[in-house]
Amino acid sequence: MIRHLFKLIWNRKKSNFLLISEIFFSFLVLFGVLSFALYNYHNYRQPLGFTHDNVWQVWINPNTDSTAQNLAVQEQLLQRVRSFPEVAHASLASSNTPFSFNTMNGDLTYEKGKEVETHNFEVQDEFKDVLGLQLSQGRWFGPQDNSSLHPAIVINQKLKGDLFGSEDPLGKKVSANDSTHYTVIGVVNHFRPASEYAAEEGAFFGRINLSKDNKYVWTGLLIKVKPGTGVAFEEKMVKEISAIAKGWSIEVTTLEKMRQSKAKMTLVPLVAMAVVCGFLVFNVALGLFGVLWYNINKRTSEIGLRRAMGATTRQIRTQFVGEVLVMATFGLLLGLLLAVQFPLLQVFQLSPAIYWQGIGTAAVLIFLLVALCALYPSQQASRIQPAVALHEE
């Protein structure tokens, strides 16, 4: 019977072409959207490497260029913040704090190896406690780094893999493009600050030492407040530090709010894509249903003939559903030919597993959709009375 279906479909390839190409395109679109969604979901499931509850982001900006004075104000401001009983930890940081829209990247090289792209985070010693970073190797910054010849850095696992492979990174020297040399003193488990939906990228922390040739005003002040601290304290704190840093702009938000707005950046386009894709698939389903309905109506005399030749109602139904499934398989195979290029050629640097999952899910969905669309018309086809069907010619 399968062979018979193949013959029928092959001989009707012209009229089946539309159906097959519809399935082909739907599959590709579904595959694309699903791969993208799966990619985000997969990232979402990975650890961030830090905890952001009760962490506030204080943006401080002097608005003037008088460096020496600003540096002094910065230190005073920090001391005041730390002295509040509500503040558990506080750390100055470069502006690329977690969930912010800022980035700072550069390249690092280990020995004669290749340059590795990485994100650079400048932080104070308390940063680890503000965000609850976990070290898997070595140590975090401490006073002993004040006198080190090459500045100490702490790297994340991803960068460790990229730079050193399976080698032990501790004590190794790496260089940046500006020929600064750094010594690796520790490795944190994970650090994925860009977004919950972004893949982990190489990252390293440099140490801010205010007592030793600090040249910058660090705009990203992060503080960990004690649980239950609320708006009242925020107002009080802003008032007091504004008194110290006159003329500076000071803005307070929470990492939770920043997380939400960062998440929207991913979720809004994803939902939009899903809606468009859903609409498209719905249209294809309608089209499919229409084409099947039309084809089956055009084939009533064939149905009557087959019944006369001894086909049961069930065999008629099976034949029509079978034909559509065979066509869906054709469409899918064509789509597959294209889709497998993505994992094979590593397009877009998604992991192949995600592409395979996308392919599998899209294929299953297409089959379900097609079977659903085929079921009712085929059911109707099998109900046609043979005498009536043969009469219509």
Next chain:
Amino acid sequence: MIQLQDIEKVYRTKTIETVALNRVNLLVERGEFVSIMGPSGCGKSTLLNIMGLLDEPTSGYVAIDGKPVKTHSDRQLAKLRNEKIGFVFQSYHLIHDLSVVDNVELPLLYRPVSAGERRKSALEALEKVGLSTRTKHFPSQLSGGQRQRVAIARALAGNPEIILADEPTGNLDSVMGNEIMDILLRLNQEEGTTIVMVTHDEHMALKTNRLIRFFDGQQVADSMVIEAQI
């Protein structure tokens, strides 16, 4: 072989009620070649459809080989149509997108036989109707007479005990019609196949054993042709 008793068939639409068959009684014996004549619309096709289990009578009794079919399930009816009965229609009813031999294989598709056996039986059937050289053609490439021969081959492929032919020569000129008639006669005489044929052609009807005339859903005559010819 086929027994019809008190068959009535009424078609009801919203506005009209058509009595297509009115108290028809008929017994077709094994090996007979029966022809049915009558004006258009008198219920001949309806009768043939009921004999072929393609349609159910409104009331009355139908039996095949002495067994009533009223209580048969869809599967049992399909099996009877598949194994016992071969159909030939005025408009051939070939599937355009299948080659000649694939069309002929159709009844065997609904039987548990291998592809090889299907092909073999189909080719044998085409041999019997003299179309061995046209097996790969498509119906559109054949003349009307050839198409009807394909349809007969298709009926034969299933090796049925009875062939029901509804105006098999109705669309053909007399030369091609005679060819078809010769094939049917040979089948009846040499292989003992029972045949019931609807026709408008008196000549053809006179070549059969038994002639039934219909008028307005009723039999008006049923005679042995041999007697009639004497």
